[in-house]
Amino acid sequence: MPDAATHDRITIISGVVLAPLVYGSLVVPAADAAALGTSLFTLAHIVSGVLFSPDLDIDSAIHRRWGILSWIWRPYMWIIPHRHFWSHSLVIAPLLKLLYFYGVLVGTFLGVSWCLAQLGVVVRDYHIVMTRAIIDGIAGAPREAGLLIGGFVTGSAAHTIADWTSTTGKRWWRRRQR
Numbered sequence: 001m002p003d004a005a006t007h008d009r010i011t012i013i014s015g016v017v018l019a020p021l022v023y024g025s026l027v028v029p030a031a032d033a034a035a036l037g038t039s040l041f042t043l044a045h046i047v048s049g050v051l052f053s054p055d056l057d058i059d060s061a062i063h064r065r066w067g068i069l070s071w072i073w074r075p076y077m078w079i080i081p082h083r084h085f086w087s088h089s090l091v092i093a094p095l096l097k098l099l100y101f102y103g104v105l106v107g108t109f110l111g112v113s114w115c116l117a118q119l120g121v122v123v124r125d126y127h128i129v130m131t132r133a134i135i136d137g138i139a140g141a142p143r144e145a146g147l148l149i150g151g152f153v154t155g156s157a158a159h160t161i162a163d164w165t166s167t168t169g170k171r172w173w174r175r176r177q178r
């Protein structure tokens with residue numbers, strides 16, 4: 001299996017290769033909109049591969065990239081078996097990870113609100129504010145939202161395809177050695 005640095009290189013190279021394809025395929029009224037859409041896609045692709053890597057399912061260099069926030073991914077690592085469909089599949093795995101991250105944010109907002117409420121401090125329902133902002137963002141700019149999600153999926157898929165290729169290559173090599 002490629003190490004984190006190799007996966008980073010694969011993420012960057014695949015992002016650079018995909019960018020002109022995305023730019024060329026976007027049917028938008030102005031070049032500005034195509035450039036913005038491509039930038040969003042590429043940014044999501046790289047963030048997905050580097051920070052939200054499928055290898056968050058194991059204690060890896062990726063956890064350390066989250067610094068003091070690495071606890072966010074501990075339950076994910078405990079629940080999801082390493083290199084399983086739920087972390088290493090082309091589409092479902094990255095979408096599940098986004099859902100998990102959203103769940104962590106909601107849980108954090110609820111937890112902090114509850115703690116503050118015990119101290120007599122009442123704050124807004126920030127989990128609802130965030131959820132509404134996400135829904136409004138998707139409804140207001142569906143193409144940009146689609147490109148962000150698309151880039152997030154391809155960033156993860158590039159990792160998974162590299163893992164599959166490496167495993168298949170190793171198997172083939174071992175068979176040749178026999």
Ligand SMILES: [Zn+2]
Pocket residue numbers: 001054055083088159160163
């Ligand atoms: Zn992996």
